[in-house]
Amino acid sequence: MSITIAYLGPPGTYAEAATLAYVRTLGKETGSEALLCPYPSIAQTLQSVAQGQVHLAVVPVENSIEGGVTITLDMLWQLNILQIQQALVLPIRHALLSWVSSLEAIQTVYSHPQALAQCQGWLETFLPSAQLVPTNSTTEPLQHLDKDVTAGVITSQRAAQLYNLPVLASAINDYPDNSTRFWVLGKQSSLGGSHTSLAFSLPANRPGALVKPLQVFASQGLNMSRIESRPTKRSLGEYLFFIDLEADATQVSVQAVFSELASHTEILKIFGSYSILTIDSSTVFED
Amino acid sequence: MSITIAYLGPPGTYAEAATLAYVRTLGKETGSEALLCPYPSIAQTLQSVAQGQVHLAVVPVENSIEGGVTITLDMLWQLNILQIQQALVLPIRHALLSWVSSLEAIQTVYSHPQALAQCQGWLETFLPSAQLVPTNSTTEPLQHLDKDVTAGVITSQRAAQLYNLPVLASAINDYPDNSTRFWVLGKQSSLGGSHTSLAFSLPANRPGALVKPLQVFASQGLNMSRIESRPTKRSLGEYLFFIDLEADATQVSVQAVFSELASHTEILKIFGSYSILTIDSSTVFED
Structure with missing residues (x-):
C-alpha cells in the first residue's frame, strides 16, 4: 500500500x-512507498489530513532563528484530531538565485517572509537598496526569475537543482546554526517516543497561573524542552501554552502526571509522543 | 519644543x-507638539530612535489574534538601550477597499500577512478564489488599486478616508474583539506605572529552569500578565522569555524581587514600567 503525504x-x-x-x-523500516502531495498553504496541508484526503501531513513547527510557526500551532489546537507521529529537524541553508551575473544588478529580492528575515543582515550588507518582496513560499517566486532579469529569489539549493536555476550566492543565512523542526501529523494514535507535545489554557485566564502546571513537571522531574504562548483569540491577555516535554505519554508514570496537570488547567490537549529524526544536511543537498 | 516620533x-x-x-x-498633558515620522519597517522605526534621529518610536508588540510581533521583541533585546514609556491598546477593524462595485469582480487581495490572517475566514467565505498577496504594510498596497481594477486591499477605515478610496466591505476581521498593543519607546528612563516588561535567558539553557523565575513572581504575589518565548538564535531549543508583570519597578519592593530574579536567570533585562492607554475606537475612526 502506498502512503499519501501532504506538504x-x-x-x-x-x-x-x-x-x-x-x-x-x-x-527502510516498512518497505512502503509514499506519494507526496504538495499544497499551497500550511492551513490546506493540515486540512487535507484532517479531512482524510491524505494519510499524513508534514508541516513546519519552529525555526531556530524566527521561532514558532503560529498557523501550525493554532490549527493543531482547533482541528483537535491530529496526533504527532514524528518530529524532523532539517538544517536550513538559503541561497540567492538569479540570472544576473553580479549582485549589483539585483533590484528586487523575493522570498517567504521567514527566509527574508533569516537573511536580513546579509541583505543589508550586500543588497542595501534592493526592494524586498514577501511571497507565500520559498519556491513560488521562482516564476519571477524568467520575467524579471533584475530579480533574485532566496530559496533552497535543492530548488536551484530542481528547476535548473543559477545560484548567485549560497549559505547567505545570517546565523549558520539555522534549522527548522517539522511535525509529521496523522489521525492515528502516536507510537510513543522521547518527546511529548501538549497545550492547555488556564482556568483563571491569568498567565500567572502558569506556575502551577510548571511546578507539576518540575516536581516529577520532567524536563520541558520548549514553551510557547499563543493568544486564545478571545481577548488580549488570554493565552494557550504549547509545551514540549522530554517524556513518553505511553508510560503509566507520565499519564499520572497528566492527570495531575489536568487539575491545574482549563482545557488540556495531548498531541502525542514521538521520536526526533535529525536530518543529515548532506542527504538533503545531494537529493 | 516639538517631539519627533517614528512609526x-x-x-x-x-x-x-x-x-x-x-x-x-x-x-493635553504637556502642551508639546509632535512631528510624526513614517518609516518603511519596524526595524528601521526602532533603529531611528536607538540612533537618536527621533525622540520616540511607536511599534506594535502583540495582536490579540495573531500574537506577538517577533521583530519588536528581538530588536528590543538586541538594541538594549530602549525603555518603554507607555503602552497603547488600539481596536482593529479591517476594511476591504476596491474600485469594483461587487465582490465577484475581485481577483487579487493585497495586505500585510497579519491582516490577511486576521480575515482568513471572511476571505474563504466571500472571496474563495481570490489570490492573496502579502505586502510590507496595510497601506503600501493601496498603490495597486489604481493600476489593477480587479484588486482589493485589506486596510484600516482611516486609510480609506485619508486616500479617498471606496470601502467595499467593512469590519471584515474574523474575531470582533481584535486589538493590537503598541509600545512607545525612548532612550530616557521610563516613568513608572502599572506594568513592567522584562526578558531573560536561563542559566542552563533549559526551558525547564523557567519554573524558578515564575516561582519568584508567584511567591511575591506579582501577577504575570503575559509570557512569550523567543529563540536565542544560538541553537534550536534555547529561548529568551519576555514577561509582562502587574508591578511598578520604581517601587523598592519590586526592585528586591528583581534582585532575587537575577539569581535564577542568565541575562536579565528590564525594559521599564509604564501605564496602559486604551484607545477609544471612535476617536480613531473619526480622525
Whole structure:
C-alpha cells in the first residue's frame, strides 16, 4: 500500500526536503512507498489530513532563528484530531538565485517572509537598496526569475537543482546554526517516543497561573524542552501554552502526571509522543 | 519644543492611528507638539530612535489574534538601550477597499500577512478564489488599486478616508474583539506605572529552569500578565522569555524581587514600567 503525504509545496521547498528524508527512513523500516502531495498553504496541508484526503501531513513547527510557526500551532489546537507521529529537524541553508551575473544588478529580492528575515543582515550588507518582496513560499517566486532579469529569489539549493536555476550566492543565512523542526501529523494514535507535545489554557485566564502546571513537571522531574504562548483569540491577555516535554505519554508514570496537570488547567490537549529524526544536511543537498 | 516620533508608515497604518491617539494625550498633558515620522519597517522605526534621529518610536508588540510581533521583541533585546514609556491598546477593524462595485469582480487581495490572517475566514467565505498577496504594510498596497481594477486591499477605515478610496466591505476581521498593543519607546528612563516588561535567558539553557523565575513572581504575589518565548538564535531549543508583570519597578519592593530574579536567570533585562492607554475606537475612526 502506498502512503499519501501532504506538504507545503510546490516541489523544492524545505518542507519537501524534510518529507523526502522522512519517506527514506519509512521505506527502510516498512518497505512502503509514499506519494507526496504538495499544497499551497500550511492551513490546506493540515486540512487535507484532517479531512482524510491524505494519510499524513508534514508541516513546519519552529525555526531556530524566527521561532514558532503560529498557523501550525493554532490549527493543531482547533482541528483537535491530529496526533504527532514524528518530529524532523532539517538544517536550513538559503541561497540567492538569479540570472544576473553580479549582485549589483539585483533590484528586487523575493522570498517567504521567514527566509527574508533569516537573511536580513546579509541583505543589508550586500543588497542595501534592493526592494524586498514577501511571497507565500520559498519556491513560488521562482516564476519571477524568467520575467524579471533584475530579480533574485532566496530559496533552497535543492530548488536551484530542481528547476535548473543559477545560484548567485549560497549559505547567505545570517546565523549558520539555522534549522527548522517539522511535525509529521496523522489521525492515528502516536507510537510513543522521547518527546511529548501538549497545550492547555488556564482556568483563571491569568498567565500567572502558569506556575502551577510548571511546578507539576518540575516536581516529577520532567524536563520541558520548549514553551510557547499563543493568544486564545478571545481577548488580549488570554493565552494557550504549547509545551514540549522530554517524556513518553505511553508510560503509566507520565499519564499520572497528566492527570495531575489536568487539575491545574482549563482545557488540556495531548498531541502525542514521538521520536526526533535529525536530518543529515548532506542527504538533503545531494537529493 | 516639538517631539519627533517614528512609526511604521506610510500614513494610514494602524501604527499611525495609535501614534496620533498618543500625541493627543501628550498634548493635553504637556502642551508639546509632535512631528510624526513614517518609516518603511519596524526595524528601521526602532533603529531611528536607538540612533537618536527621533525622540520616540511607536511599534506594535502583540495582536490579540495573531500574537506577538517577533521583530519588536528581538530588536528590543538586541538594541538594549530602549525603555518603554507607555503602552497603547488600539481596536482593529479591517476594511476591504476596491474600485469594483461587487465582490465577484475581485481577483487579487493585497495586505500585510497579519491582516490577511486576521480575515482568513471572511476571505474563504466571500472571496474563495481570490489570490492573496502579502505586502510590507496595510497601506503600501493601496498603490495597486489604481493600476489593477480587479484588486482589493485589506486596510484600516482611516486609510480609506485619508486616500479617498471606496470601502467595499467593512469590519471584515474574523474575531470582533481584535486589538493590537503598541509600545512607545525612548532612550530616557521610563516613568513608572502599572506594568513592567522584562526578558531573560536561563542559566542552563533549559526551558525547564523557567519554573524558578515564575516561582519568584508567584511567591511575591506579582501577577504575570503575559509570557512569550523567543529563540536565542544560538541553537534550536534555547529561548529568551519576555514577561509582562502587574508591578511598578520604581517601587523598592519590586526592585528586591528583581534582585532575587537575577539569581535564577542568565541575562536579565528590564525594559521599564509604564501605564496602559486604551484607545477609544471612535476617536480613531473619526480622525
